[in-house]
Amino acid sequence: MKDVQRIAIVDPSDATREPLRNLLLSVESVWLEAECSRYEFFIDVAKQSAPDLVVVALDADHGKALQLIQQLTVEIPTLPILAVSARGDGNSILQALRAGAKEFLTAPVVLEELLTAMQRLRAGRVSPDGTPVANGHAGLHSLVVSVIGSRGGVGCTSIAVNLGCNLAQDTNHNVALIDLDLALGDADVALDLVPDYTLADVALNIDRLDMAFLRRSLCKHACGLSVLPHPVQMEDISLIQEEQLGRVINLLRASYSQLIFDLSKRFTTTDLTAMRMSDVVLLVCQLELTSLRNVVRMLHTFGQDAALAEKVKIVVNRVGADDGEITLEKAEETIGQPVFWQVPNDYKAMLGSRNAGEPLLVHSPKCKTQISLVGLANVLSGKDPLQRHAKKERRGFFSFR
Numbered sequence: 001m002k003d004v005q006r007i008a009i010v011d012p013s014d015a016t017r018e019p020l021r022n023l024l025l026s027v028e029s030v031w032l033e034a035e036c037s038r039y040e041f042f043i044d045v046a047k048q049s050a051p052d053l054v055v056v057a058l059d060a061d062h063g064k065a066l067q068l069i070q071q072l073t074v075e076i077p078t079l080p081i082l083a084v085s086a087r088g089d090g091n092s093i094l095q096a097l098r099a100g101a102k103e104f105l106t107a108p109v110v111l112e113e114l115l116t117a118m119q120r121l122r123a124g125r126v127s128p129d130g131t132p133v134a135n136g137h138a139g140l141h142s143l144v145v146s147v148i149g150s151r152g153g154v155g156c157t158s159i160a161v162n163l164g165c166n167l168a169q170d171t172n173h174n175v176a177l178i179d180l181d182l183a184l185g186d187a188d189v190a191l192d193l194v195p196d197y198t199l200a201d202v203a204l205n206i207d208r209l210d211m212a213f214l215r216r217s218l219c220k221h222a223c224g225l226s227v228l229p230h231p232v233q234m235e236d237i238s239l240i241q242e243e244q245l246g247r248v249i250n251l252l253r254a255s256y257s258q259l260i261f262d263l264s265k266r267f268t269t270t271d272l273t274a275m276r277m278s279d280v281v282l283l284v285c286q287l288e289l290t291s292l293r294n295v296v297r298m299l300h301t302f303g304q305d306a307a308l309a310e311k312v313k314i315v316v317n318r319v320g321a322d323d324g325e326i327t328l329e330k331a332e333e334t335i336g337q338p339v340f341w342q343v344p345n346d347y348k349a350m351l352g353s354r355n356a357g358e359p360l361l362v363h364s365p366k367c368k369t370q371i372s373l374v375g376l377a378n379v380l381s382g383k384d385p386l387q388r389h390a391k392k393e394r395r396g397f398f399s400f401r
């Protein structure tokens with residue numbers, strides 16, 4: 001019985017419990033340990049039957065079901081919970097994950113998705129000391145970062161791609177980069193990826209979108225970063241409505257621990273939606289007049305939305321590129337806000353890496369730009385910026401405030 005997963009399910013509705021039970025019974029490695037038709041009794045059932053995994057169907061009563069999930073996570077913290085609901089929208093998923101479910105499947109459950117979810121839960125079982133073992137998604141704890149530039153070619157894609165790759169080096173992270181520069185994005189090119197799907201496919205299929213479909217739609221780079229590219233055909237851009245984008249982002253947040261958006265320079269509604277749904281907005285500029293003036297203008301516009309303005313952090317790219325560049329002090333004075341991060345200039349490494357379609361961590365892992373971007377990834381994930389490369393780093397390049 002070593003490879004058997006012992007499962008207990010709760011679903012007050014016979015109409016949905018029976019197909020779910022039949023599906024579970026059709027899986028050879030599943031042992032149906034207990035079946036319960038009342039949320040109120042399920043804690044006791046779970047305690048007595050001590051299953052490896054529980055399945056909680058939400059639709060009979062979402063409120064009671066979520067309460068049960070919360071109670072289960074408190075009373076049996078090591079027990080993985082799989083939530084099932086016909087309401088597969090981002091909000092329902094987030095609610096279930098926030099309550100403590102580890103996985104969410106949209107009803108009617110499809111065998112293949114059930115199997116992958118069970119596999120992930122098996123891989124992500126909590127260790128005896130209570131620390132969760134690395135597992136697919138983060139739900140509540142996801143970090144969403146928008147990268148927006150103050151003019152073309154300022155380095156957004158370079159920063160977004162390399163930040164994403166660096167974040168993906170932590171095995172506890174599950175990172176996705178979404179190319180929201182819908183017309184001219186090139187994140188896929190920067191990583192030499194030939195994706196099967198783009199954001200347009202995901203937006204078009206929004207009604208049948210669930211986590212499994214979404215995960216399959218992203219293209220994974222060898223370094224661990226998942227990428228959802230911009231639409232291939234320009235005319236497909238109009239397929240992406242704001243409401244759909246919001247739903248896609250919510251679903252992605254439920255599936256990935258860090259999301260990075262590479263935004264356009266055109267201040268579209270897509271850009272604004274993405275920024276509003278982000279935790280951090282990295283505004284990339286360079287130490288020259290056009291770029292800094294645009295920063296001032298952009299900050300002014302962001303200032304009309306206090307919640308958005310609060311999230312904006314200034315990143316100065318290509319520091320040291322030019323002898324005549326504006327000093328950092330002068331830049332901060334002009335902008336009226338401290339610089340959050342400085343990324344040094346390394347023309348050769350960056351151009352070489354972009355042309356090779358390789359991230360810096362593969363192409364030039366020791367160059368100063370990469371070292372600074374590792375630091376940025378560390379800071380954004382709440383770590384010591386100097387966690388890696390500590391000895392090699394020149395402190396001058398970090399001005400984290």
Ligand SMILES: Nc1ncnc2c1ncn2[C@@H]1O[C@H](COP(=O)(O)OP(=O)(O)O)[C@@H](O)[C@H]1O
Binds near residue numbers: 151348351
């Ligand atoms: N820190 C850097 N040092 C040297 N070159 C850089 C740096 N950041 C970006 N570049 C170069 O600048 C160019 C434009 O960068 P890109 O990331 O495509 O900008 P954006 O997405 O803002 O249009 C690229 O050719 C890239 O190689």
Ligand SMILES: [Mg+2]
Binds near residue numbers: 157186
């Ligand atoms: Mg770009």
